[in-house]
Amino acid sequence: MNHIDEEVLQSKPEKVKKPKRKKPRVWLVSFWVCFSLLFLMLVVAVSGLYYVWNQLGPTKAGEPVEVTITKGMSANSVSKLLEEKGIIKNSFIFGYYLVLKDEGANFQAGKYELTPGMDKVEVIAKLNAGDVIAEDTIMFTIPEGFTIEQIAEKLAAEGLGDRDTFVALANEDRTWSGAETVLLMPKEAANVKYRLEGYLFPDTYEFAKGITEEELILRLLKEQDRKLASLPEDWVDQLDKLGITMHEMLTIASLIEREVVVDEERAKVAGVIYNRLAEPMRLQIDATIQYALGEQKEVLSYEDTELDSPYNTYRIDGLPPGPIANPSLDSIRAALYPEEHDYLFYVTKKDGTNTHLFAKTYREHQQNIEKSKQTAE
Incomplete structure (x- = not known):
């Protein structure tokens, strides 16, 4: 090797060290993982809520259909029947909605005319009110000042239940679901002749044929609530x-x-x-x-x-x-x-x-x- 070669070799530049690549920070990775999971959960939740909301919405409008609710029919059975008739979309979700809203226990037996496309609230209100087809109803008037015994006798005479059953129910120490005023009755109503005396509002009613004594009483109790709600706003203060x-x-x-x-x-x-x-x-x-x-x-x-x-x-x-x-x-x-x-x-x-x-x-x-x-x- 000659002198020039030695100089060339001696002047050969040193290798440049490449900078080390920084590893991604752990927290940034964790953030994106959590964000992705939360986003996915949000998407699932929103999709689920939308599905439930959609299933509780009205069905496609159509011609009125006849729906018969039989005595003793459960809320689940009613829900399935309504789905079969095209009144609701999903009986399972509708059933849970009834539970959430504490509804379904007061549906009255009878033959109803319901229309696909009706709002769920309207359907529930109609079943609660016993708003059945006219031919399956009886108009009944309870005179003002009637006692429970007189009401029971008049109902029995009109073919609306058994007198003794009605009187016995009116004296039971129990809770009447959906009725509010009766809840203010003293827990120990000592010496009263009938517990519900004074709480059954006298008026003219349209009852479904086949209505039970329990349904009758609940209807009268709820009417009392409605009438009290029509009084001036200060009526509760008047009690005090x-x-x-x-x-x-x-x-x-x-x-x-x-x-x-x-x-x-x-x-x-x-x-x-x-x-x-x-x-x-x-x-x-x-x-x-x-x-x-x-x-x-x-x-x-x-x-x-x-x-x-x-x-x-x-x-x-x-x-x-x-x-x-x-x-x-x-x-x-x-x-x-x-x-x-x-x-x-x-x-x-x-x-x-x-x-x-x-x-x-x-x-x-x-x-x-x-x-x-x-x-x-």
Whole structure:
């Protein structure tokens, strides 16, 4: 090797070291993995919610179909039937929706006309209300002031259930699903003749043929809720203002219902009741004895006024243990908004007007009794 070669070899450049490549940071990888998983879960959740929402939506509109709900049919069976008839898309999801909304237990038996494309809420409301095809219904009127026994007898006479079964159910210590007012009844309603007396609203109803006694009672209880909801917004505050409970208010309303015929006098008679309670004076209302006796006697005897009963307001102080009838909304309103005055007594006129003479003192009351007798002559 010559000299030049040695110099060339000696001048050969050194190898340049390549910079080391940095490894990706662990946290960045973890972030993307977690983000991907969360995104995937979100996509699945949104897709699932959309599917459920879609399955609960209306079906394609179509011609009305006839759907028959039989007595004792479960909510699941009803759901399957509705899917078969094209009213809902998915009976499984609809069934869970019923559970979530606490619905399905109050569906009434009967033949319904339902239309594909109906909203699920509309379908449920129709089944709850017993809005069946007209030929399968019975119009039924419960007069204002009727007792549970009178309601039961009238229902049985119209072919709507068994009297004794209805009366027994009305006295059961139980929860009525979907009814609210009855929940305010005292847990220990001691000495009441019937637990639901005063809570079954008197009105004209359209019932499905084949309706059960339990369904009948629940319908009347719910109607009471609806009617109370129509009162002025401050009606609950009125209970506190008057110092009474819901149960006591319905009791007073039932006394008014049985004592008053002319609407204009309801609030005035209510005022008398509150005045006597405030004195305190015994109410001495004949209708309470008639309720205890179980008969509407035109004239009470002295022996009747001595009847040993918690409902006999000639012998007990304060209110009877519960309502003596099922009052109208007018009587409920009078019990909540009594007329303010100083009257403590009233007597029915004998002139056929069904109105009363009111008095502030017992002496005036005696004079009114004589005046009442004279009007009958």
